[in-house]
Amino acid sequence: xxxxxxxxxxxxxxxxxxxxxxxxxxxxxxxxxxxxxxxxxxxxxxxxxxxxxxxxxxxxxxxxxxxxxxxxxxxxxxxxxxxxxxxxxxxxxxxxxxxxxxxxxxxxxxxxxxxxxxxxxxxxxxxxxxxxxxxxxxxxxxxxxxxxxxxxxxxxxxxxxxxxxxxxxxxxxxxxxxxxxxxxxxxxxxxxxxxxxxxxxxxxxxxxxxxxxxxxxxxxxxx
Amino acid sequence: xxxxxxxxxxxxxxxxxxxxxxxxxxxxxxxxxxxxxxxxxxxxxxxxxxxxxxxxxxxxxxxxxxxxxxxxxxxxxxxxxxxxxxxxxxxxxxxxxxxxxxxxxxxxxxxxxxxxxxxxxxxxxxxxxxxxxxxxxxxxxxxxxxxxxxxxxxxxxxxxxxxxxxxxxxxxxxxxxxxxxxxxxxxxxxxxxxxxxxxxxxxxxxxxxx
Numbered sequence: 001x002x003x004x005x006x007x008x009x010x011x012x013x014x015x016x017x018x019x020x021x022x023x024x025x026x027x028x029x030x031x032x033x034x035x036x037x038x039x040x041x042x043x044x045x046x047x048x049x050x051x052x053x054x055x056x057x058x059x060x061x062x063x064x065x066x067x068x069x070x071x072x073x074x075x076x077x078x079x080x081x082x083x084x085x086x087x088x089x090x091x092x093x094x095x096x097x098x099x100x101x102x103x104x105x106x107x108x109x110x111x112x113x114x115x116x117x118x119x120x121x122x123x124x125x126x127x128x129x130x131x132x133x134x135x136x137x138x139x140x141x142x143x144x145x146x147x148x149x150x151x152x153x154x155x156x157x158x159x160x161x162x163x164x165x166x167x168x169x170x171x172x173x174x175x176x177x178x179x180x181x182x183x184x185x186x187x188x189x190x191x192x193x194x195x196x197x198x199x200x201x202x203x204x205x206x207x208x209x210x211x212x213x214x215x216x217x218x219x220x221x222x223x
Numbered sequence: 224x225x226x227x228x229x230x231x232x233x234x235x236x237x238x239x240x241x242x243x244x245x246x247x248x249x250x251x252x253x254x255x256x257x258x259x260x261x262x263x264x265x266x267x268x269x270x271x272x273x274x275x276x277x278x279x280x281x282x283x284x285x286x287x288x289x290x291x292x293x294x295x296x297x298x299x300x301x302x303x304x305x306x307x308x309x310x311x312x313x314x315x316x317x318x319x320x321x322x323x324x325x326x327x328x329x330x331x332x333x334x335x336x337x338x339x340x341x342x343x344x345x346x347x348x349x350x351x352x353x354x355x356x357x358x359x360x361x362x363x364x365x366x367x368x369x370x371x372x373x374x375x376x377x378x379x380x381x382x383x384x385x386x387x388x389x390x391x392x393x394x395x396x397x398x399x400x401x402x403x404x405x406x407x408x409x410x411x412x413x414x415x416x417x418x419x420x421x422x423x424x425x426x427x428x429x430x431x432x433x
Binding site: 105112199200204207210211222223 | 231234242245246249259
């Protein structure tokens with residue numbers, strides 16, 4: 001390397017190095033801020049949900065039954081009253097789906113703890129099980145969509161339902177993609193007890209997806 | 224403020240706290256809708272309280288592994304008082320007749336509003352000016368000192384510095400009682416609890432000096 005090239009390589013370009021506190025690793029901080037922005041996105045959808053459910057003028061005055069069963073009527077309203085009955089949520093199936101997703105939190109936690117102990121088989125098994133459980137969740141949700149009986153165009157409630165659960169489903173898909181990348185890297189032997197951000201960060205994201213589903217399930221299906 | 228998802232294990236705990244909270248709200252709402260709302264609000268308030276520090280348990284003690292080098296290492300944490308005569312006199316006494324290495328850490332004090340809404344460039348620039356003046360005085364007095372800008376939280380700035388500069392002694396410089404925010408927050412007492420190195424407190428009265 002010539003003297004000029006060496007001088008250039010030592011020259012500092014760009015902004016000064018960021019001040020780094022030991023309180024939080026930058027990648028974890030990045031995921032934390034990302035999750036905070038995601039929580040705000042879900043917050044917007046929950047606001048829409050509660051707005052439609054609480055402020056809907058027809059819900060509490062025209063048809064008292066609709067206030068209790070906020071799902072669309074199976075047929076057109078007659079004089080503002082639903083004669084044919086309302087669609088029902090598959091609460092039990094969604095509950096099983098909730099159990100599946102919570103179980104996947106255990107398996108991803110197992111995977112993270114395993115890599116910290118240097119247990120590569122535990123890491124691989126934990127990630128594969130998490131991917132399987134997450135896929136089962138998505139599949140069950142797709143089946144639920146096909147059997148729920150109403151569509152996005154069947155009123156504001158239906159739109160919010162598909163919007164909220166669909167948004168969550170998209171996050172599950174993203175989480176599954178991240179975990180799949182982690183699993184491929186795990187099988188290639190990329191992680192060690194010292195270097196496992198590639199597992200820890202998707203793990204944090206996956207727990208966030210679980211937390212959001214718990215809130216969605218209890219808000220939409222139970223309350 | 225505590226970050227509730229500091230790592231994967233804490234995020235895992237949040238899943239179960241959320242599940243427990245959701246069950247509580249659902250049961251309360253089943254009894255009475257308004258009770259459900261009240262339980263929800265109480266849980267949200269409790270969550271904020273916990274994130275803000277809760278009962279503020281004693282932080283884990285930081286063990287400082289000191290080298291057996293010839294030089295005595297002194298870590299100084301000071302901000303507005305960093306150029307004070309009392310601090311420099313004390314360092315002069317401690318450095319007399321021994322080989323010493325002094326690291327002066329100047330926390331970049333920033334308002335909470337600035338921290339959340341803007342950057343800390345201004346706070347760091349001001350801290351750097353004070354640090355430069357202090358280092359120049361220490362060099363004139365023949366003390367081998369270098370300096371760094373630290374975290375806005377003085378205890379965190381200390382912990383950060385101790386990771387790369389395992390000191391034999393820590394000196395915390397503050398304004399006199401009644402004028403010092405750090406004394407109001409118990410920074411000196413907390414430093415003594417948190418770090419297993421001797422902590423000396425020096426009071427610098429800038430008003431008396433000028």
